[in-house]
Amino acid sequence: MGLLALGTPLTWEETKPLANHIRDHGITQFLKTWDTWKDKTGKGLLWGDEIEYLVAAFHDDDKTVKLSLRQSEILEKLQSVTLDPALDKYRPPGCPAIPTFHPEYGRYMLESTPGFPFSGNPCALVSVEADMRFRRQIIRSHLKPHELPITLTVWPRLGVTDSPFTDPETMPDPENSSSKSIYVGQLLTNPHARFPTLTANIRERRGSKVDIRVPLYIDENTVVPEGSKAPIANGHAGMSGPAKPEAGTPYIHMDAMAFGMGNCCLQITFQAWNVHEARRVYDALVPVAPIMLALTAASPAFRGQLADIDARWNVIAASVDDRTEEERGLKPLKESKYRIPKSRYDSVSLYLSDDERNKPEYHDIDAPINEKVRERLLKHGLDDKLASHIAHLFIRDPLVQFSETIDQDDDASMDHFENIQSTNWQTIRFKPPPVNSPIGWRVEFRSMEVQMTDFENAAFSIFIVLLTRAIISFDLNFYMPISQVDENMQRSQQRNAAMANKFFFRKHIFPPDRPLARFDLNSRPVSPPATSTPTTPSHSRFSSAVPNGHSKVNGNGTGNGQDGVERCSSRSSSVCSTPIENEYDDEAEEMTIDEIINGDGKNFPGLMGVVNAYLNSLNVDVITKCELRRYLDLIKYRAKGQLVTPAVWIRRFITSHPAYKKDSIVNDEITYDLVKAVDEIERGVRPAPELLGKDYVGSGPTGCL
Numbered sequence: 001m002g003l004l005a006l007g008t009p010l011t012w013e014e015t016k017p018l019a020n021h022i023r024d025h026g027i028t029q030f031l032k033t034w035d036t037w038k039d040k041t042g043k044g045l046l047w048g049d050e051i052e053y054l055v056a057a058f059h060d061d062d063k064t065v066k067l068s069l070r071q072s073e074i075l076e077k078l079q080s081v082t083l084d085p086a087l088d089k090y091r092p093p094g095c096p097a098i099p100t101f102h103p104e105y106g107r108y109m110l111e112s113t114p115g116f117p118f119s120g121n122p123c124a125l126v127s128v129e130a131d132m133r134f135r136r137q138i139i140r141s142h143l144k145p146h147e148l149p150i151t152l153t154v155w156p157r158l159g160v161t162d163s164p165f166t167d168p169e170t171m172p173d174p175e176n177s178s179s180k181s182i183y184v185g186q187l188l189t190n191p192h193a194r195f196p197t198l199t200a201n202i203r204e205r206r207g208s209k210v211d212i213r214v215p216l217y218i219d220e221n222t223v224v225p226e227g228s229k230a231p232i233a234n235g236h237a238g239m240s241g242p243a244k245p246e247a248g249t250p251y252i253h254m255d256a257m258a259f260g261m262g263n264c265c266l267q268i269t270f271q272a273w274n275v276h277e278a279r280r281v282y283d284a285l286v287p288v289a290p291i292m293l294a295l296t297a298a299s300p301a302f303r304g305q306l307a308d309i310d311a312r313w314n315v316i317a318a319s320v321d322d323r324t325e326e327e328r329g330l331k332p333l334k335e336s337k338y339r340i341p342k343s344r345y346d347s348v349s350l351y352l353s354d355d356e357r358n359k360p361e362y363h364d365i366d367a368p369i370n371e372k373v374r375e376r377l378l379k380h381g382l383d384d385k386l387a388s389h390i391a392h393l394f395i396r397d398p399l400v401q402f403s404e405t406i407d408q409d410d411d412a413s414m415d416h417f418e419n420i421q422s423t424n425w426q427t428i429r430f431k432p433p434p435v436n437s438p439i440g441w442r443v444e445f446r447s448m449e450v451q452m453t454d455f456e457n458a459a460f461s462i463f464i465v466l467l468t469r470a471i472i473s474f475d476l477n478f479y480m481p482i483s484q485v486d487e488n489m490q491r492s493q494q495r496n497a498a499m500a501n502k503f504f505f506r507k508h509i510f511p512p513d514r515p516l517a518r519f520d521l522n523s524r525p526v527s528p529p530a531t532s533t534p535t536t537p538s539h540s541r542f543s544s545a546v547p548n549g550h551s552k553v554n555g556n557g558t559g560n561g562q563d564g565v566e567r568c569s570s571r572s573s574s575v576c577s578t579p580i581e582n583e584y585d586d587e588a589e590e591m592t593i594d595e596i597i598n599g600d601g602k603n604f605p606g607l608m609g610v611v612n613a614y615l616n617s618l619n620v621d622v623i624t625k626c627e628l629r630r631y632l633d634l635i636k637y638r639a640k641g642q643l644v645t646p647a648v649w650i651r652r653f654i655t656s657h658p659a660y661k662k663d664s665i666v667n668d669e670i671t672y673d674l675v676k677a678v679d680e681i682e683r684g685v686r687p688a689p690e691l692l693g694k695d696y697v698g699s700g701p702t703g704c705l
């Protein structure tokens, strides 16, 4: 979550009249940062992940598992433990620092981040998993004996009313709770003033409780409410269009922010060399977001029932949808200023790079703009693309304001800017430098669902980081119309999407004067022969090489950064013939996830192809390359369908459980066994080769700290 300042929170009625003040000062604060940082070069790549956990409390006597609501006590402990220098002796080699732990929306949730950001050095990448496991281990050893940190995206029984799902038991309070939910009580939400205020103010601004509907998975014995339409054969698997229930078909209903913001995800933030690079990488990641959502899908059940979708995105979007009826287009505009097609939590609607390849025709969806803000930014000298990006974020109202911080020193604070920015929860976030900090322009990748093991969490983090390096190094072009990215966002949430669906993706990704042959696309990074010992020591730092045949260009963000990325001149001379860009070349095509990741075997190398080409361009020692290969192979084989997504694995576990009555219901007994199994898989004591491959070794027994 965003800011956690303390103070007296204002109600929606009190916040509303302050909206223009907050936006005006927010822009002043942004411009201050812009002036300081627009020409500055940062320190190059530093990056870090955020992993969110649920704390599960096992009751072996009656075979139930519940969400433990001890977040505050646990965090207090973790935060004091991490200050203890003695912990340092347990720090795995390569981990930059003792990790940090943060609160999250749910009172049963925790978040961890590395104590210091990672570098992009391949040797550092291979220690990411150890860092993640270290964090999990620290959490584990500071929980009660019957509690465990679990990285399931959605707690399958959150919000059930037939038996308690929290420890201690909580009751919904539709009269007095901040959500007014009929399913979940106030105690489910982090007690810090920010969270109940956010919940209440979203509901009040909207004018009603949030309304979340997920298509119900229909099985042989599912009780379908009277009057609903007959379920469609094969449900939503492999479908296009919205991953939402069709009118009149059965759905799972949820009515509180906790159903969305109480889910867990995996996010990655990278620091860019300068603002131009941040904007380029931001744009390139926009079409990647739905692809990675499909590959990491982990959410097949909500509120005790199997859903006919596999991923959380639309659920979170609806859980914080503060738009009024007028903004949602249900009534003519009278009080509200804009028609707004998307929730504050949704996919990106505008590319923002000033790159010439960012063409107007890609902006083919309605993205309302705060014209006053845009004018002000243009007048200050910002270009139209960046001004529009900020002005689009600034159509939103602030949701939480503390009475003590209404008037701020705009030279020393970014809080009003962050108030709007941090409640625009899009697939990618462009993060300006904080005030009085050496941290530069950053980009956050936010679409992925958290994985059950840190092996997977590390694999997806490493893949995304390497992909950003390839994007920069080879100056790749992933642009396609935003409407197609949005269509992909919906397809990516459908049941079994990674296997059953096709997705739009651009096939011609190289600059026109940069021939494909140069990128050595089909070769994998070399593996050491089984018998020989590698000559390069594994601890050696790589020295980055220029991708074959490319000249090194220095200065203005195109030179060799300290991040180890060679920035190639995109206009360097070519050796062989060049694909000509024409109308056809510009089109995105529908491809399988396997083709998008692993290539089409012809001209399109796939995202893995460019990652491999990038790795081949570096002098990485063979051992490091082999270690990286373990992670990249998880993604490769999941894209091929040889490994399943967590959503597929969880759905199979549920539907093949002896207590499952083919009625779509995920009961206490199934949940208990599921969560036990997830922990055993994570520790490597229960094999799950269909999910992780044959070679997975878990994190071992608990409690060694």
Ligand code: ADP
Pocket (backbone or CB within 6 Å): 001, 002, 046, 047, 048, 049, 050, 102, 113, 114, 115, 116, 117, 118, 267, 269, 270, 271, 439, 440, 442, 444
């Ligand atoms: P959020 O605002 O998204 O909740 P967090 O503070 O929880 O952000 O996490 C930010 C992530 O960014 C962490 O993983 C952290 O390691 C990483 N990070 C910190 N400093 C930098 C930096 N200079 N550049 C890139 N990433 C950084």
Ligand code: MG
Pocket (backbone or CB within 6 Å): 001, 050, 052, 104, 111
């Ligand atoms: Mg978080």
Ligand code: MG
Pocket (backbone or CB within 6 Å): 001, 050, 102, 111
């Ligand atoms: Mg965070």
Ligand code: MG
Pocket (backbone or CB within 6 Å): 001, 002, 003
């Ligand atoms: Mg934060």
Ligand code: MG
Pocket (backbone or CB within 6 Å): 001, 050, 267, 444
């Ligand atoms: Mg984040």
Ligand code: MG
Pocket (backbone or CB within 6 Å): 342, 346, 347, 486, 489
């Ligand atoms: Mg959308």
